[in-house]
Amino acid sequence: MYTKRFYYPDFNPAWSLDNQIETQVLLQKCFYEKYDELDNEGKADVHTTLNKILQFINQGHDGKEIVRRIALTTALAIEENILNYYPCSGKMKILKDAFLSGATLPQDIKFLAVGESGSQACDEASFAFNHLVDCLSSTKEINGLTEALDACVTGYAIGPISDEDLPRDVFNWLLCEVIPAAVTKNEPAMIFSLSTPWPSP
Numbered sequence: 001m002y003t004k005r006f007y008y009p010d011f012n013p014a015w016s017l018d019n020q021i022e023t024q025v026l027l028q029k030c031f032y033e034k035y036d037e038l039d040n041e042g043k044a045d046v047h048t049t050l051n052k053i054l055q056f057i058n059q060g061h062d063g064k065e066i067v068r069r070i071a072l073t074t075a076l077a078i079e080e081n082i083l084n085y086y087p088c089s090g091k092m093k094i095l096k097d098a099f100l101s102g103a104t105l106p107q108d109i110k111f112l113a114v115g116e117s118g119s120q121a122c123d124e125a126s127f128a129f130n131h132l133v134d135c136l137s138s139t140k141e142i143n144g145l146t147e148a149l150d151a152c153v154t155g156y157a158i159g160p161i162s163d164e165d166l167p168r169d170v171f172n173w174l175l176c177e178v179i180p181a182a183v184t185k186n187e188p189a190m191i192f193s194l195s196t197p198w199p200s201p
Contacts, residue, residue, distance in 0.1 A: 008172035013180035069182035071135040121156040128157040
């Protein structure tokens with residue numbers, strides 16, 4: 001079992017942001033903010049914060065490439081959950097290939113009837129997947145990724161679990177691991193997964 005929020009007790013990016021000071025300052029501020037959905041206190045809103053971070057990144061140098069890197073990592077994080085409910089579906093592989101190669105997606109790539117499966121984890125993973133598809137559109141990428149990340153942080157898109165600390169774990173992982181890796185054009189050292197043991201602090 002992973003060790004709850006203590007793996008990222010402080011803002012310590014996995015990749016140095018010394019050459020990205022404005023990004024570092026923004027992520028650090030968001031890390032220490034208190035959120036009702038994550039901490040049961042505070043007034044900050046997760047969805048608004050994620051959108052603000054992505055808008056800031058998208059406006060910078062190589063912004064669109066960085067946003068796609070974040071989207072690909074998000075796809076990898078929900079992949080286990082998607083395959084759990086759709087083991088024979090090849091949609092996840094098609095989406096990942098599109099992020100990596102720029103391949104055109106088929107029109108029927110999105111999951112239909114989201115919200116009707118009877119499983120919150122299945123519905124939210126499908127919801128996140130569909131919005132990650134939107135990330136390949138130049139006009140929908142920020143809103144699409146915001147929705148997908150929000151479903152991962154505050155919902156069950158990564159997997160069904162009742163642990164109350166999971167949302168903060170995922171949020172900290174995004175700010176300390178995923179976004180710094182994307183900004184510095186590195187691969188994240190860890191993909192958040194419920195089946196992979198969370199490292200000891």
